[in-house]
Amino acid sequence: MDDEILQREVTLALEKELQGYQSTVDLLKQGLKEAKNRANIKFNVHLRCIWADHGGRDAKAERTRDLEKALKNAVTRYLKINKRSDVQAQWQVTFQLPCGAGGKVPDKVWKPLAIKVLEKYAPSTSSLQRWKGEL
16 A cells, blocks of 8 residues: 555544544534523433342332432332332432433432432432542
8 A cells, every 4th residue: 555545544533533522512502502401401310229139129110300300200119119128229310401412420410419319318328428528
């Protein structure tokens, strides 16, 4: 392969890579605009049961505009379907915007609300005291 062909192929590969990044940048810019309107932000809470290999089931609350309500819905579903009084799960709390942009909600935002929900619906949850100490 001569140098001219090699150079052209490398250039084309880089241009293709750049287009992918540009699409992501455009999506994030649209997300920044949409996030200015609080009504556009929808929250998803996924509680992954740590006892899944023993019959435990995950619980989700999806596309809820109120973060505390999403946390409450996921916790109460988890307690009901697993017939438990505590939550033993890995927490995933995310947000989504109409354009498709989204991401993880920072712990410092969702954990205080989760503590409030757990104190009311599942006060025997072991992570509750640890989380209180972290904040």
